[in-house]
Amino acid sequence: MRIRRLTMPAIRLKTPRAVIKAALILVAIVMPPAHAANATLIVPPFLPEAELRETYSPMMEFIAKHSGIDLTLQTYPNYLAYWQATLNGYDRALALDPAPIVDFRVQRQGWTVLAQLEDSTSQTLAVHQDNLIVDPAELVNKPLAVMPSPSLSTLVMYQIFPNSLQQPELVFKDSSRDVAEALFANEVEAVVIPTALMDGYPELVTVTRTEPLPSLGFSAAPDLSSDEQSRLREALLALSSTTEGQRLLEESGLKPVVPASNADYQGQAQLLEGTFGY
Missing domain, CATH: 3.40.190.10 (Periplasmic binding protein-like II)
Structure with missing residues (x-):
């Protein structure tokens, strides 16, 4: 009786490049998506906290959608608390401030103005x-x-x-x-x-x-990267350049957002002379 020897078919191994590509696809499937960057939106207490949240929450959602940076609203019970926190400084923050505070952040803490609300204020x-x-x-x-x-x-x-x-x-x-x-x-x-x-x-x-003084200005903390600052600036300006943003501003009772720079607020911090901590 002759015994027939069985042979297994040859298996062609994938090339190293193909193996790496397959591994990368598998990692992309298994790994969860990266989380969006986070930052804080600082708003002074010129209105009650509940009113501030109602006014600025839609704006924060719009900015997150257009910049990829999620914002958390930071409010304060009064101006004394707001000023003390300003003196202490912030990490990873976007602030909406009156002109003297904008200039103070720029001159003393290295912040960068990104945009401002249209028109002046008095x-x-x-x-x-x-x-x-x-x-x-x-x-x-x-x-x-x-x-x-x-x-x-x-x-x-x-x-x-x-x-x-x-x-x-x-x-x-x-x-x-x-x-x-x-x-x-x-x-x-x-x-x-x-x-x-x-x-x-x-x-x-x-x-x-x-x-009149320059209107409320948006400025970015120095620990936000130049790319993050650029994305935030574009998102802020999109509030006035897109139909969605224009509708949001109108519903929130906010003025249009327009381009601005540090120079637009230069010298405004002089109003703070004599203020504790200045």
């Missing part, structure tokens, strides 16, 4: 329409509501009343909304609030209005 010294005050001098030694220093309302109040012996009695409130409401609660004779807020209070009348 503060208004206002009283109730039933209060027949037409001159700031009539408010000396009378209660006046402002947000704590270094809010713009307090900084410009010292310009309106430069003589420290002839100033109103300051009553500090946590937000511009709280400042305005103090007048209707008969806590004060007058208020200093952002001029843009006046439209929401038709019962208020203007005593005087400050000279």
Whole structure:
């Protein structure tokens, strides 16, 4: 009986290049997708926290979608807490600040301006329409509501009343909304609030209005890479250049976002002179 020897068919081994390619495909399938980068969006307490979150959350989602950088909103209970945190510095942050703080971050902490809200901003010294005050001098030694220093309302109040012996009695409130409401609660004779807020209070009348300053500016912390800063800048500007972004700004009650640089805020930090920590 003859025994037939069985032979196995030859197996052709893949080339090293093919093996590497297959391994890379397998790794891509098995490994989870990379997480988006994270950063903090800092907004000062010019409005109550709940109102800030409602206003800026859609913007944060838009920026994350267009930049690949997820943002977490950082708010503060009052301007004192906001200023102390500003002095301490931030890591991986995008900040929306009034002009003096923007320039402070640029000059003292190496931040970079990416964009700004369109137009300028100003503060208004206002009283109730039933209060027949037409001159700031009539408010000396009378209660006046402002947000704590270094809010713009307090900084410009010292310009309106430069003589420290002839100033109103300051009553500090946590937000511009709280400042305005103090007048209707008969806590004060007058208020200093952002001029843009006046439209929401038709019962208020203007005593005087400050000279305009550059509008709120977006700046990036120095530990965000140049690529991340560029992506954030493009996402911010897309808020005004795309239909989706324009609709978002309108629904949130925000001004258009326009290009800006460090030079647009140069010298604004001088308003902080005399402020603790400056």
